[in-house]
Amino acid sequence: SRTANRLTVVRGSARCPTAAAAAAARDGRSKSKWMGVVGLEVHAQLCSNSKLFSGSRVQFSAPPNALVSFLDASLPGTLPVLNKHCVEAAVMTGLALNCTINKKSMFDRKHYFYADLPVGYQITQQRCPIAINGNLAYSLYVGRNRNHMIPKLVRIQQIQLEQDSGRSLHDDARSQTLIDLNRAGIGLMEIVMKPDMCCGDEAAAAVRELQLILQTLGTCHGNMAEGQLRVDANVSVHQHGRPYGVRAEVKNINSPRFLARAIDYEIQRQIDILENGGKILNETRAFDYKTGQTISLRDKEGKQDYRFMPEPNLPPLAIFDNETLSSNVNPQQVVNIDHIRELLPELPDAKRKRLVEKYGILAEHSFTLVNEDGLVQFFETVLEQTEANPKKVIGWILNDFLALLKQNNLSVNQSPITPPALAELLTLLEKGFISSSAAKQVFVELWEGEGKSAVQIVEQKELGLIQDHRKLEQICQRVIEDHPSEVSEIQQGNWKVLNKLIGQVQRATHGRAAPTVVKFILEKKLS
Ligand SMILES: Nc1ncnc2c1ncn2[C@@H]1O[C@H](COP(=O)(O)OP(=O)(O)OP(=O)(O)O)[C@@H](O)[C@H]1O
Ligand SMILES: [Mg+2]
Ligand SMILES: [Mg+2]
Known part of the structure; x- marks a missing residue:
C-alpha cells in the first residue's frame, strides 16, 4: 500500500541513518535506494506595531481593509519608508541563526499579478539579502518511544526582508472574490534553508525549533494556525551518488504535523512516478489536509518571469557595527549589529x-x-x-x-x-x-x-506528620495492646507481621505518623 511504502522509503533513506538499515533489510534494495531531499522556505511575520514600508497599524482580526494606508493600496505618488524596528528584528534573527549580517543589502521588485497585490510587484530582497550563511541546530527524536535523540543541523541560505501580500476571500455563494488589504505590506522575513533535510519528521522538528527561537527573540509570534509562520516545502528525491532531482514546492503549510505529512506523501509520490518511468515536474503544489495528499496548483516549467529589478525608491540598506559607526551619525538613527548582539536573550x-x-x-x-x-x-x-x-x-x-x-x-x-x-x-x-x-x-x-x-x-487540615515522640508512643502502645496475636507472632520471630502493626498506627493517625519513628518505637517495645 501507499502508506506502507511511504514509511519504508522515508525511513529507509540513507540520510536518516537510524531506520535505514532496518528498512533495507525488510524491503530489499529496490525501495530503499531513493532518498528524500527537503529544503524549506519559511515566511515569518515580523512582530512590529506598523508595516514594513508604511505607518499602518498591524493588528489581527481588524475589520477588512481597516488598516490600509495609501501606500498599501498602491496609490500613485506614495513612497516606501523602511521600518527600522523590522530591520532590527531581522538582524537579531540572523544573529540567533548564526548568519553573517550583510552591512549593505538591497531591495528589489518582484513582479507578479494577483488581485491581492494591487501594485503588481512585491518588494523583497532577491540579490543581496540582509543575512546569509547561517545554521539552525535542532534535535530529532526517534525510536519506538521517541526517546532517542539525534542532534541535527540545517544550513540557512539567507534571510530576506519582504512585504506580505493582501488576502483574497472567495465567496462561493455569490461567485465573487473580495480583497482584504490589512495584511498587505506587513513585514516578513523569508528564511531560506538549504536542502539538508530528508524527511517530514526532520522538517517538522526544524520548524518547531525555529518557531521557539523566534518566540524567544520576540521577532515573530510564530503562531502557525494564525498564519504568522508559513512554510513552503521544496521536495525532491534522488539516488545515492546521483545529482539532486527536480523539486516540487508544496506551498503554505501551517502546522508542523501537516508539514511532516505533506513531505512524506510528496517523497513517496515522486518515487512512485520515477519507479514507473515518469518524470517529476518542477511545479507548485498544495497540501490537502483532509485527504493527506498534495495536489498540483500550477507548474513552474514555463518559469514565471518575475522581472526582478532594483527598487528605485529605496536606497541600499546600510547596517553598522561598533567599528563602522562613525562619530558623526546619530546612533538612534542607525541599526548597530553589536548593539543588537548584546540584546540577544538566552536561546x-x-x-x-x-x-x-x-x-x-x-x-x-x-x-x-x-x-x-x-x-x-x-x-x-x-x-x-x-x-x-x-x-x-x-x-x-x-x-x-x-x-x-x-x-x-x-x-x-x-x-x-x-x-x-x-x-x-x-x-x-x-x-x-x-x-x-x-x-x-x-x-x-x-x-x-x-x-x-x-x-x-x-x-x-491537620496534615502534618506527627513527630511528637510521646504521642506516637502512646498510639503504638495502644495498638500493641489491641493486637495480642500479632504481638505473639512477632515475639516468636516473625518480624514481617510488624508491618501490620505499623499499618494500624498509620490508620489511627490518618497516615500522619512519621514511618521511621513508628518502626523504631514498635521494634523497641517488642524486642
Ligand atoms: N533539489 C532540491 N530538492 C529539494 N529542495 C531544494 C532543491 N534545490 C533547492 N531546494 C530548496 O528550494 C528552496 C529554494 O528557495 P528560493 O527562495 O531560493 O527559490 P524559489 O523557491 O525559486 O523562490 P520563491 O521565493 O519564489 O519560492 C530552498 O529552500 C532550497 O533549499
Ligand atoms: Mg523563496
Ligand atoms: Mg520557493
Missing part, C-alpha cells in the same frame, strides 16, 4: 544545556520545560525558594503542575499556584513535615486557591 538550545548541567535533570525534561512558555522561569523560581532538590522539583513541575495546566487549558502565567507557594509545599515535604500523599492533597488545595499558604493548609 532555547543554550537554555536546555544549562538546565541539564546545572540541575542534573534529563535532556528530555529540559525540552518539555523550554517548550512551555514561562515554565523554565517558574521552575527556577521554585528552586531558588525551596530546600527540595531539583530532581524532586522537576517531577512535581512536569507531572503534577503541567498536567493540571493542560487539563485546565491554562498557560503558566495563568496558574493559580505561584512559585513561592509550591516552593513552600516542597520544603515541607523535603523536611519530613508532611507525607507525599499529604503533599498531593495540599497541592490540590493550593490549586483551588483560596489564598492559603501550604503551611496554613497543613495546619488547618
Whole structure:
C-alpha cells in the first residue's frame, strides 16, 4: 500500500541513518535506494506595531481593509519608508541563526499579478539579502518511544526582508472574490534553508525549533494556525551518488504535523512516478489536509518571469557595527549589529544545556520545560525558594503542575499556584513535615486557591506528620495492646507481621505518623 511504502522509503533513506538499515533489510534494495531531499522556505511575520514600508497599524482580526494606508493600496505618488524596528528584528534573527549580517543589502521588485497585490510587484530582497550563511541546530527524536535523540543541523541560505501580500476571500455563494488589504505590506522575513533535510519528521522538528527561537527573540509570534509562520516545502528525491532531482514546492503549510505529512506523501509520490518511468515536474503544489495528499496548483516549467529589478525608491540598506559607526551619525538613527548582539536573550538550545548541567535533570525534561512558555522561569523560581532538590522539583513541575495546566487549558502565567507557594509545599515535604500523599492533597488545595499558604493548609487540615515522640508512643502502645496475636507472632520471630502493626498506627493517625519513628518505637517495645 501507499502508506506502507511511504514509511519504508522515508525511513529507509540513507540520510536518516537510524531506520535505514532496518528498512533495507525488510524491503530489499529496490525501495530503499531513493532518498528524500527537503529544503524549506519559511515566511515569518515580523512582530512590529506598523508595516514594513508604511505607518499602518498591524493588528489581527481588524475589520477588512481597516488598516490600509495609501501606500498599501498602491496609490500613485506614495513612497516606501523602511521600518527600522523590522530591520532590527531581522538582524537579531540572523544573529540567533548564526548568519553573517550583510552591512549593505538591497531591495528589489518582484513582479507578479494577483488581485491581492494591487501594485503588481512585491518588494523583497532577491540579490543581496540582509543575512546569509547561517545554521539552525535542532534535535530529532526517534525510536519506538521517541526517546532517542539525534542532534541535527540545517544550513540557512539567507534571510530576506519582504512585504506580505493582501488576502483574497472567495465567496462561493455569490461567485465573487473580495480583497482584504490589512495584511498587505506587513513585514516578513523569508528564511531560506538549504536542502539538508530528508524527511517530514526532520522538517517538522526544524520548524518547531525555529518557531521557539523566534518566540524567544520576540521577532515573530510564530503562531502557525494564525498564519504568522508559513512554510513552503521544496521536495525532491534522488539516488545515492546521483545529482539532486527536480523539486516540487508544496506551498503554505501551517502546522508542523501537516508539514511532516505533506513531505512524506510528496517523497513517496515522486518515487512512485520515477519507479514507473515518469518524470517529476518542477511545479507548485498544495497540501490537502483532509485527504493527506498534495495536489498540483500550477507548474513552474514555463518559469514565471518575475522581472526582478532594483527598487528605485529605496536606497541600499546600510547596517553598522561598533567599528563602522562613525562619530558623526546619530546612533538612534542607525541599526548597530553589536548593539543588537548584546540584546540577544538566552536561546532555547543554550537554555536546555544549562538546565541539564546545572540541575542534573534529563535532556528530555529540559525540552518539555523550554517548550512551555514561562515554565523554565517558574521552575527556577521554585528552586531558588525551596530546600527540595531539583530532581524532586522537576517531577512535581512536569507531572503534577503541567498536567493540571493542560487539563485546565491554562498557560503558566495563568496558574493559580505561584512559585513561592509550591516552593513552600516542597520544603515541607523535603523536611519530613508532611507525607507525599499529604503533599498531593495540599497541592490540590493550593490549586483551588483560596489564598492559603501550604503551611496554613497543613495546619488547618491537620496534615502534618506527627513527630511528637510521646504521642506516637502512646498510639503504638495502644495498638500493641489491641493486637495480642500479632504481638505473639512477632515475639516468636516473625518480624514481617510488624508491618501490620505499623499499618494500624498509620490508620489511627490518618497516615500522619512519621514511618521511621513508628518502626523504631514498635521494634523497641517488642524486642
Ligand atoms: N533539489 C532540491 N530538492 C529539494 N529542495 C531544494 C532543491 N534545490 C533547492 N531546494 C530548496 O528550494 C528552496 C529554494 O528557495 P528560493 O527562495 O531560493 O527559490 P524559489 O523557491 O525559486 O523562490 P520563491 O521565493 O519564489 O519560492 C530552498 O529552500 C532550497 O533549499
Ligand atoms: Mg523563496
Ligand atoms: Mg520557493
